[in-house]
Structure formats: C-alpha cells, structure tokens
Amino acid sequence: MFESAALHHEIPKDEYEREVAQxxxxxxxxxxxxxxxxxxxxxxxxxxxxxxxxxxxxxLLNEWMDPRFIEVSGFALPTDEEAARPPMWRFWRALPPxxxxxxxxxxxxxAPIVERVxxxxxxGAYQRRIDEIVQMERMLHDEGVLLLKxxxxxxxxxxxxxxxxxxxxxxxxxxxxxxxxxxxxxYDDFFAVTEPFLRVxxxxxxxxxxxxxxxxxxxxxxxxRHLLEALEARLASGAAPPPATPDVPMPPALDKLxxxxxxxxxxxLDKPDYARRLETWQGRLATLxxxxxxxxxxxVAVFEGNDAAGKGGAVRRVTAALDARRLKVVxxxxxTEEERAQPYMWRFWRHIPPPGxxxxxxxxxxxxxLVERVEGFCAPPDWQRAYAEINExxxxxxxxxxxxxxxxxxxxxxEQLRRFQEREATPFKxxxxxxxxxxxxxxxxxxxxxxxxxxxxxxxxxAPWTLVEANNKYYARxxxxxxxxxxxxxxxxx
Amino acid sequence: MFESAALHHEIPKDEYEREVAQxxxxxxxxxxxxxxxxxxxxxxxxxxxxxxxxxxxxxLLNEWMDPRFIEVSGFALPTDEEAARPPMWRFWRALPPxxxxxxxxxxxxxAPIVERVxxxxxxGAYQRRIDEIVQMERMLHDEGVLLLKxxxxxxxxxxxxxxxxxxxxxxxxxxxxxxxxxxxxxYDDFFAVTEPFLRVxxxxxxxxxxxxxxxxxxxxxxxxRHLLEALEARLASGAAPPPATPDVPMPPALDKLxxxxxxxxxxxLDKPDYARRLETWQGRLATLxxxxxxxxxxxVAVFEGNDAAGKGGAVRRVTAALDARRLKVVxxxxxTEEERAQPYMWRFWRHIPPPGxxxxxxxxxxxxxLVERVEGFCAPPDWQRAYAEINExxxxxxxxxxxxxxxxxxxxxxEQLRRFQEREATPFKxxxxxxxxxxxxxxxxxxxxxxxxxxxxxxxxxAPWTLVEANNKYYARxxxxxxxxxxxxxxxxx
Numbered sequence: 007m008f009e010s011a012a013l014h015h016e017i018p019k020d021e022y023e024r025e026v027a028q029x030x031x032x033x034x035x036x037x038x039x040x041x042x043x044x045x046x047x048x049x050x051x052x053x054x055x056x057x058x059x060x061x062x063x064x065x066l067l068n069e070w071m072d073p074r075f076i077e078v079s080g081f082a083l084p085t086d087e088e089a090a091r092p093p094m095w096r097f098w099r100a101l102p103p104x105x106x107x108x109x110x111x112x113x114x115x116x117a118p119i120v121e122r123v124x125x126x127x128x129x130g131a132y133q134r135r136i137d138e139i140v141q142m143e144r145m146l147h148d149e150g151v152l153l154l155k156x157x158x159x160x161x162x163x164x165x166x167x168x169x170x171x172x173x174x175x176x177x178x179x180x181x182x183x184x185x186x187x188x189x190x191x192x193y194d195d196f197f198a199v200t201e202p203f204l205r206v207x208x209x210x211x212x213x214x215x216x217x218x219x220x221x222x223x224x225x226x227x228x229x230x231r232h233l234l235e236a237l238e239a240r241l242a243s244g245a246a247p248p249p250a251t252p253d254v255p256m257p258p259a260l261d262k263l264x265x266x267x268x269x270x271x272x273x274x275l276d277k278p279d280y281a282r283r284l285e286t287w288q289g290r291l292a293t294l295x296x297x298x299x300x301x302x303x304x305x306v307a308v309f310e311g312n313d314a315a316g317k318g319g320a321v322r323r324v325t326a327a328l329d330a331r332r333l334k335v336v337x338x339x340x341x342t343e344e345e346r347a348q349p350y351m352w353r354f355w356r357h358i359p360p361p362g363x364x365x366x367x368x369x370x371x372x373x374x375x376l377v378e379r380v381e382g383f384c385a386p387p388d389w390q391r392a393y394a395e396i397n398e399x400x401x402x403x404x405x406x407x408x409x410x411x412x413x414x415x416x417x418x419x420x421e422q423l424r425r426f427q428e429r430e431a432t433p434f435k436x437x438x439x440x441x442x443x444x445x446x447x448x449x450x451x452x453x454x455x456x457x458x459x460x461x462x463x464x465x466x467x468x469a470p471w472t473l474v475e476a477n478n479k480y481y482a483r484x485x486x487x488x489x490x491x492x493x494x495x496x497x498x499x500x
Numbered sequence: 501m502f503e504s505a506a507l508h509h510e511i512p513k514d515e516y517e518r519e520v521a522q523x524x525x526x527x528x529x530x531x532x533x534x535x536x537x538x539x540x541x542x543x544x545x546x547x548x549x550x551x552x553x554x555x556x557x558x559x560l561l562n563e564w565m566d567p568r569f570i571e572v573s574g575f576a577l578p579t580d581e582e583a584a585r586p587p588m589w590r591f592w593r594a595l596p597p598x599x600x601x602x603x604x605x606x607x608x609x610x611a612p613i614v615e616r617v618x619x620x621x622x623x624g625a626y627q628r629r630i631d632e633i634v635q636m637e638r639m640l641h642d643e644g645v646l647l648l649k650x651x652x653x654x655x656x657x658x659x660x661x662x663x664x665x666x667x668x669x670x671x672x673x674x675x676x677x678x679x680x681x682x683x684x685x686x687y688d689d690f691f692a693v694t695e696p697f698l699r700v701x702x703x704x705x706x707x708x709x710x711x712x713x714x715x716x717x718x719x720x721x722x723x724x725r726h727l728l729e730a731l732e733a734r735l736a737s738g739a740a741p742p743p744a745t746p747d748v749p750m751p752p753a754l755d756k757l758x759x760x761x762x763x764x765x766x767x768x769l770d771k772p773d774y775a776r777r778l779e780t781w782q783g784r785l786a787t788l789x790x791x792x793x794x795x796x797x798x799x800v801a802v803f804e805g806n807d808a809a810g811k812g813g814a815v816r817r818v819t820a821a822l823d824a825r826r827l828k829v830v831x832x833x834x835x836t837e838e839e840r841a842q843p844y845m846w847r848f849w850r851h852i853p854p855p856g857x858x859x860x861x862x863x864x865x866x867x868x869x870l871v872e873r874v875e876g877f878c879a880p881p882d883w884q885r886a887y888a889e890i891n892e893x894x895x896x897x898x899x900x901x902x903x904x905x906x907x908x909x910x911x912x913x914x915e916q917l918r919r920f921q922e923r924e925a926t927p928f929k930x931x932x933x934x935x936x937x938x939x940x941x942x943x944x945x946x947x948x949x950x951x952x953x954x955x956x957x958x959x960x961x962x963a964p965w966t967l968v969e970a971n972n973k974y975y976a977r978x979x980x981x982x983x984x985x986x987x988x989x990x991x992x993x994x
Contacts, residue, residue, distance in 0.1 A: 072812070073829045074815065074862050330558045434529065
C-alpha cells in the first residue's frame with residue numbers, strides 16, 4: 007500500500023512554479039463556481055504520519071484558493087460540550103454547508119487509531135468505531151458531499167530526518183515536541199494499526215489517496231491537481247447526486263395482516279382510574295429525573311403517530327412531570343436554510359442533549375421514511391438508505407448512554423375521521439385541521455405501509471419502537487409515561 | 501420597592517382554578533398566534549430570591565402553554581466554550597428566534613450580583629457589568645423582542661419557613677442544599693446589592709416586575725396574567741417595532757473637508773520593496789501567532805472598504821502568514837433565515853473566536869451603518885442606534901482580551917473607475933463586477949458621508965479604525981499587515 011509513497015519523487019523548481027501558476031487559477035475558478043451555484047459541499051480529510059507535510063498542505067490550499075470560502079477545522083481534545091455527546095457529534099457540527107470547502111485536519115479516524123495503539127481500545131470497540139466511520143463516510147457520499155481523503159506518508163527514516171532538520175533551525179524548532187519523538191519511536195506500532203485501517207476504510211465511495219510526503223513540491227502538486235480534477239469533474243456532472251443505492255423494493259404484504267392492524271386500538275381507561283395512575287407515573291418520572299444517576303445519562307424521546315392521534319397531549323403529560331430547565335422539546339417542521347445546506351441528519355444531531363437533559367422530538371428523523379417517502383419529497387434511494395442511517399445514528403446515541411424511547415401513536419381510520427370532524431366543529435380547535443390533513447387521510451394505506459416498514463427496519467433491541475394504542479387518550483398517555491419511566495429505570499439499573 | 505411584595509396575598513382555591521382555566525386557554529391562543537405569524541420573539545427573565553417559587557413558575561408556564569414552542573434555559577456554570585468568550589456570549593446563543601418564547605432562568609444579572617456580594621467584583625467592574633446589562637436589554641427592546649422581567653421576592657422570615665417545610669417532607673428534602681442555607685444566612689447581604697441593582701436596571705424599556713413569592717396561587721396568577729396581557733397587547737399592535745429612538749440627524753458637513761478626502765491615497769511602494777517587506781511582516785505575524793501568549797488572546801480583524809479597494813488581496817496576505825487551523829474567515833453576505841429571526845448582532849456574536857484563534861470578517865457589523873443606511877435597507881432609527889450597539893459589542897470583545905483591528909480600505913473615485921473598467925476587460929475578472937457595483941458607484945457621496953460618520957462614531961481608543969490608503973495595492977497590504985502585527989504586539993506587551 008505504501009510502496010509507491012516511499013519512492014523519492016523529484017520535481018524541478020521551475021517546472022513546479024509553472025504548474026502551480028496554472029493550478030491556482032484553475033482551483034480558484036472551480037472554487038468560485040462551487041460557491042456561486044452551491045450544488046454540493048466538499049470535505050477534505052487530511053491525515054497521516056507526523057512530519058509528512060499535512061499542515062503545510064492545508065496552509066497551501068488556503069493560499070491557493072480563496073480562504074474566505076474554506077473552513078479548516080483542527081480537532082484537538084474535545085471541548086466539554088463535545089465530550090458530553092457521542093464521538094461523532096463534534097464532526098457533524100463542523101461539516102461544511104453546500105458551496106463551501108471544509109478541511110478536517112485529523113478527523114474521526116484519529117482517536118480510534120491513537121487509542122488502539124495505546125491499548126485503550128479493545129478489538130470489538132475498535133471494530134465498532136471503524137463501522138461508525140465507514141457509515142459516516144458513506145452517508146456523506148450518498149448526501150452528495152464530495153469527500154476527498156488524503157493520507158500523508160513518509161518512511162520512518164524520512165520522519166527522523168525531517169524532525170532533525172526542523173529541530174536544528176531556530177525558526178522551526180518550536181514545531182518539534184516531545185510528543186513527535188514519542189510518536190516516532192512508536193512508528194512501527196502505528197504502522198501496524200494504520201495499514202489495515204486504511205484498507206478497511208478505503209471503500210468504493212471514499213478511498214484514501216496515499217500522498218508521499220517526503221518531497222514538498224511533489225506532494226503539493228499531487229494534492230492540488232487531484233483536488234482540482236475531482237472538483238471539476240463533479241461540477242461538470244451537475245448537482246446530480248452520486249449513483250443511487252440499488253432500489254430494492256420492500257416485500258409486498260401477502261395478506262391483510264400487519265403490525266398496526268393487529269393492535270387492539272380500543273384499549274381503554276376511565277377517567278378516575280387515569281387521574282390516579284397519572285399522578286403515580288408522573289411522580290415516578292419526576293423522582294427519576296432528579297436521581298443522581300440522571301446526571302450521567304440523557305434521555306431522547308421520539309413522538310410519531312397518525313394525524314390527530316394525540317401526540318401533543320401525550321408530550322404535555324410527560325413534560326408536566328419534569329423540570330423545564332432540563333428539558334427541551336424540538337418540534338420538527340420544514341428545515342431551515344442552514345439545515346437544507348447540510349446532510350439530512352444534521353438538523354437532528356444539533357439537538358442531541360448532554361447528560362442530565364431530556365429532549366423530546368415532536369416528529370423526528372423518521373419523517374424521511376414516512377411523509378417524505380409517501381409524498382415523494384425525496385427519491386426512493388434516499389428514503390431507502392435512511393433506515394440504515396437511522397439505525398446507525400440511534401446506535402451511536404445508545405452507546406453514548408442516551409436512553410432512547412420511540413413512540414408511534416396509532417388510531418383507527420374511523421377514530422381519525424371522528425376527531426377531524428370534532429375539530430372542525432369546535433371553534434378554538436379549528437386551526438388544528440387543514441386541507442392537508444384531509445389530503446393525507448386519503449393516503450391512509452400508503453402511510454400504513456410506511457409505518458409497518460419503518461417498524462420492521464428500525465425497531466431494534468437497543469432502540470425499540472413502542473406502538474401505542476391511542477383511540478383512548480387516557481390509555482395512550484399512560485402507556486407512554488409508563489414505558490418512558492421503565493426505560494429510564496432499566497437504564498439506571500444496567 | 502418590596503413593600504407590596506411582603507404582603508400576604510390570599511386567593512381562594514376555587515377562584516384560582518376558575519381563573520386558571522380561562523387563563524390557560526387564552527395563553528395558548530396567544531402563543532399560537534405568536535408561533536403562526538412569528539412577528540417577534542418573547543424573552544422572559546425569571547430571577548430573585550431562592551425559595552420564592554421561580555422554578556415552580558417556570559414549570560407552570562410550560563404546563564399552561566405548549567412546551568414545544570417554549571425554550572427554557574437554565575444558566576449554571578458556563579461550559580468551557582462559554583467561558584472562553586465574553587460573558588454575554590452564552591446569552592446571545594440562547595436567544596429565542598421570532599415566534600418563540602424563551603425563558604431564562606437566571607440570566608446576565610446572576611453572576612455580577614453573586615460576585616459583588618462575595619466581594620470578588622470591584623465597584624468599577626460591577627458598574628460596567630450593569631452597563632452591559634442595560635445596553636443588552638435596550639438592544640433587545642429596540643430589536644422588537646418582547647422582554648419581560650420577573651423578580652421573585654420573599655421576606656427573610658418566609659424564606660426560612662419555606663426551607664424548613666421543604667426539608668421536613670422526604671419528597672422535597674432533596675431540593676434544600678447547603679447552598680440554600682448559606683444564601684439564607686446572607687439574605688441581608690444580597691438585599692443590599694439587589695435592591696439598588698433592581699432600581700438601576702428597571703429602565704423605561706425593561707422594568708422589573710416584583711412578584712410576591714410567598715403565596716403560590718397569587719404569584720402564579722400574577723405572572724400568568726401579566727404575560728398574557730403583554731403578549732396580547734403586542735400581538736394586537738402588530739409586528740411594529742417599539743417606539744423608535746429619536747431621529748437626531750448627523751451634523752451636515754460645512755465644507756468639503758473630511759477624513760477620507762484628507763487621506764493621501766496615492767502613497768506608493770514599488771514591487772521589490774514590497775516583496776522584501778512583505779516577507780518581514782508576514783514572518784513577524786507568523787511568529788506572533790505561534791507565541792505562547794497567543795493561547796490566551798484571540799484576534800478579530802474587520803475588513804471594510806470601497807468596492808474594488810482590494811479587501812480580498814489584503815486578507816490573503818494576512819492569512820498566508822497564519823496556520824489555517826487557527827484561522828477563520830467569515831465572509832458577510834445576506835443573513836440566513838435563522839439569522840433573520842434574531843437581533844442584528846446575533847450573526848456576528850456566533851463567530852467570536854476562543855483564545856488562540858484569529859477571525860477575519862470580510863465585511864462586518866458595519867454593514868448596518870454603511871450599505872443598509874445608504875440603500876435604505878433599514879429604518880433610520882435602526883442604523884442610528886447601531887453606533888452605540890457596535891461600540892458596546894466591541895468594548896465587550898476588548899474587555900475579554902480580544903485584539904480587535906478594523907480596516908477601511910480607501911481608493912479614489914478615479915481609481916475605482918479604472919479598476920472597474922480593467923475588471924470588465926479581463927475575462928477571468930469579469931465575474932467580479934456586477935451592475936450593482938456600478939449603481940453603488942453613483943452613490944459615492946452618500947457612501948463617503950456614511951464612512952466619515954462611521955469613523956467619527958466608532959473609532960474609539962479601545963477599538964480604533966485604521967484608514968488604509970489603497971490606490972496602491974502594495975502600500976495598502978503592507979499597512980494592513982504592519983498595523984495588525986503592531987496591534988497584537990501591543991496587546992502582548994500590555
């Protein structure tokens with residue numbers, strides 16, 4: 007893998023300067039075209055061996071292009087806000103929007119590699135981190151981000167030479183730290199981890215390009231030209247997303263039975279019984295949320311359901327038991343302009359709470375496989391890949407000690423009709439019902455199919471769906487509260 | 501001030517319940533009207549004595565209204581990302597957008613009061629913090645935010661009684677901490693600070709409402725009704741901003757002399773001289789930015805200037821000397837949707853760097869008093885109040901150890917014409933010149949006046965403008981570099 011990179015390439019100075027002059031103009035042009043039309047975002051990962059010219063290359067790209075539209079992120083130790091979330095959160099928040107070039111100097115691969123070399127990460131956990139990386143990069147590719155990964159390589163011998171040269175010159179001696187020499191001594195240990203790492207993370211969508219780092223002119227031209235070609239090719243092909251994932255149809259139902267139809271939607275609770283139990287379960291939730299253990303866990307609760315199924319009422323019975331200062335409700339509506347310039351899941355990542363907080367999503371990332379699927383707001387490959395992306399997202403939450411509860415509030419077709427009509431007849435409820443609600447109702451069967459597929463694909467052991475029989479509001483609210491309380495209790499006991 | 505709040509109000513339970521039922525419906529209606537039209541944001545500050553029912557009231561408001569459109573922020577100790585910026589930064593980032601109700605549980609007043617009582621804040625510094633608060637609240641008011649400030653009060657005797665009651669009940673004992681008893685023992689010390697604090701921060705735009713906290717039903721109804729009335733009144737008056745600040749005209753010029761015309765725009769530097777000096781000053785900047793002292797300071801550089809004055813070129817001579825990982829360039833264009841839902845300065849606050857970083861604004865908050873003033877994009881009262889808001893903003897930066905440098909790149913009318921024509925004649929520069937540039941040129945005199953006023957009003961000792969004679973690009977670039985280097989050096993020596 008590194009054989010070519012160990013060769014000593016030489017490019018004469020005058021040839022280099024001639025080339026660079028042309029390259030700069032072309033890069034600048036491509037960058038302006040990217041900025042003006044903003045058809046996609048570019049993300050450049052810069053990684054590799056210390057002393058192989060990573061920093062110089064980043065600075066050079068900034069000099070060759072217009073630095074106003076490049077966003078460079080160096081990822082040193084995470085801030086406390088970052089450390090309080092899943093490891094990928096800090097990278098999500100730094101993603102460049104469409105029209106911009108983001109450069110990540112060290113990214114999601116750094117921590118797993120360093121921790122693995124240091125022996126702080128077991129084989130299983132390390133494998134899981136690789137998994138996260140592969141899925142993240144695949145998601146970026148599928149979202150149309152132009153992802154370019156450069157791995158800078160020098161041999162152990164060249165690394166030693168380079169550190170010596172830097173140390174000798176008073177103007178550059180500050181750049182060599184004890185850590186650099188320590189890394190040098192562990193060159194072979196790193197090699198043993200990074201070589202297979204590069205292999206498994208060089209996927210079809212996002213391969214690593216190995217950059218020989220010993221000769222500055224060679225490596226600069228290599229990266230510059232490669233970036234230019236990739237940019238120009240993608241700009242020429244238009245804003246079209248990359249080849250879609252294969253369109254594997256969902257298996258059609260062979261009979262009328264499905265998980266929604268098998269629910270006993272009419273489960274009931276009478277009012278006095280409800281009032282009594284409500285107090286009990288709200289009390290338990292209130293006590294739990296003040297438990298010392300809560301300081302180390304956060305809770306994410308997702309509410310989805312048929313129109314008029316009573317999501318709002320159920321949410322309020324939960325929030326009433328909690329301290330509003332530790333609570334956030336996120337009503338999911340049309341994405342904002344800043345959200346539209348990012349991959350789909352970005353708008354949800356930004357609301358992930360730190361430990362000690364509870365976040366309720368009133369509608370959620372499942373919009374992609376529900377309304378967007380049924381109404382055709384996104385292409386079939388987009389909602390089809392969403393199942394895997396969602397499962398991955400939720401796995402990362404749960405692995406970061408987030409308690410995740412997902413509720414589907416189900417009512418019958420007849421009950422929905424009754425509630426729609428009641429709303430239209432009640433003056434102060436009339437604003438809750440729109441022509442769109444009636445139109446959605448006509449697509450009852452398509453929505454039903456989408457919900458069943460959603461549950462089949464995303465109700466996992468670590469993030470199960472709770473289907474809530476909601477023809478009777480009292481019953482539904484209590485089932486939500488009880489399920490939430492029990493999920494948190496289980497997490498505290500684990 | 502607190503006399504009325506010490507009275508023991510009593511509201512019978514049945515009367516309370518009747519009232520609350522009506523109040524809830526009305527509040528919910530007002531909240532929905534706010535959400536649907538989003539004409540303004542609502543910010544509710546909850547402050548006052550411990551044990552006076554602040555937390556209960558916040559939770560109650562969340563229960564009475566739709567919690568999905570309320571954002572409650574409790575401000576405990578700042579996170580490290582917050583501690584690395586001016587004290588007001590954490591409040592700016594938590595401001596509710598238009599259409600939402602934000603509740604700040606403890607806000608900008610908490611830290612100054614606590615530190616003052618603890619003797620950690622001298623009289624001058626304390627006074628300055630009060631200043632910041634008054635200006636922040638005035639800005640919010642002027643930006644059309646409905647700001648409601650509730651100060652919860654109970655007597656020392658009632659506080660003791662309340663703590664005892666909570667402590668006795670096993671279900672609430674956890675709510676009483678050692679800190680609460682400590683605060684109780686310092687009741688009089690706090691009183692001595694808060695009483696005058698409330699007086700000076702009860703401005704015409706943003707008065708405190710004192711809420712008697714001893715009787716839950718009374719205080720809940722008081723806050724609920726007051727909030728409802730304020731909301732309904734503002735909704736009824738339309739989205740109209742509050743009364744504008746008086747329109748005091750700028751003094752007209754009595755002759756042709758002004759600071760721009762007195763510049764010697766033709767100051768020159770020849771190319772060899774430029775190349776030599778460029779290297780020197782870029783070297784000094786590079787060395788400074790790697791200095792250990794830089795870890796405790798950040799740099800904000802603002803670039804404004806005539807169209808075609810060479811801002812981009814000057815910016816790039818600065819960035820070329822710096823490590824791209826510690827650098828951010830913010831090109832200021834039309835605000836995004838999320839930015840438009842916030843006060844004007846919000847879009848700049850979000851980019852303030854932590855120590856160790858340098859941020860360049862390519863155009864800036866001065867847009868308000870330049871293009872927005874001249875083109876009539878905002879009402880005269882808005883740009884007229886901007887001078888004071890900008891000075892306050894910059895003062896907060898400088899007081900938080902930010903090195904601030906502001907550059908106006910000036911070219912002559914004739915030189916601008918020459919550059920416009922040159923750009924139109926050069927194929928790869930043609931995209932840089934638009935019909936809008938020609939239109940702006942026709943308003944040369946109006947822009948000149950705006951620039952002179954800007955310098956007169958915002959070139960302060962702590963944040964001076966540097967006027968850069970820019971007919972010759974070499975001279976201009978070097979003056980920018982030299983000024984920036986010297987500003988940083990002065991800050992390091994201070």
